[in-house]
Amino acid sequence: MSGKRYTDEFQIEAVKQVTERGHSVAEVARRLGITTHSLYAWKLKLGRPDVVRQAELDQSAEVRRLKAELKRMTEERDILKRAAAYFAKG
Known part of the structure; x- marks a missing residue:
């Protein structure tokens, strides 16, 4: 059984009551006749x-790129260390 569907405008206004006007999630949910679970989900989404x-997506992409570059540079460093040790013996 699916739950009641709310318009995007309704969801946005409900979230604004929590984020901008400082009302508690429980208070807004009770007043609007919705569950706190729904309001928390809308708050995360909207x-x-x-x-x-x-900005968060850009930062996470940058972190992934930097981790990949660090891995590659670490591998290159390890190869150079082994090569230096090999040539130092000979």
Whole structure:
């Protein structure tokens, strides 16, 4: 059985009551007749502006790129260490 569907505008306004006006999630949920679970889910989905969400995505992509580069550089360093040790023997 599926639950009741709410419009995007309704969800946005409910989240704004929590994020911008400082009301508690429980209070807003009770007043609007929705579950706190739904309101928390909407808050996660809609609570942050698009600019912030995009910045977080950009940061996570940069972290992934830097981790890959670090792995590659570490492998190169290890190869050079082994090569230096090999040529130092001979």
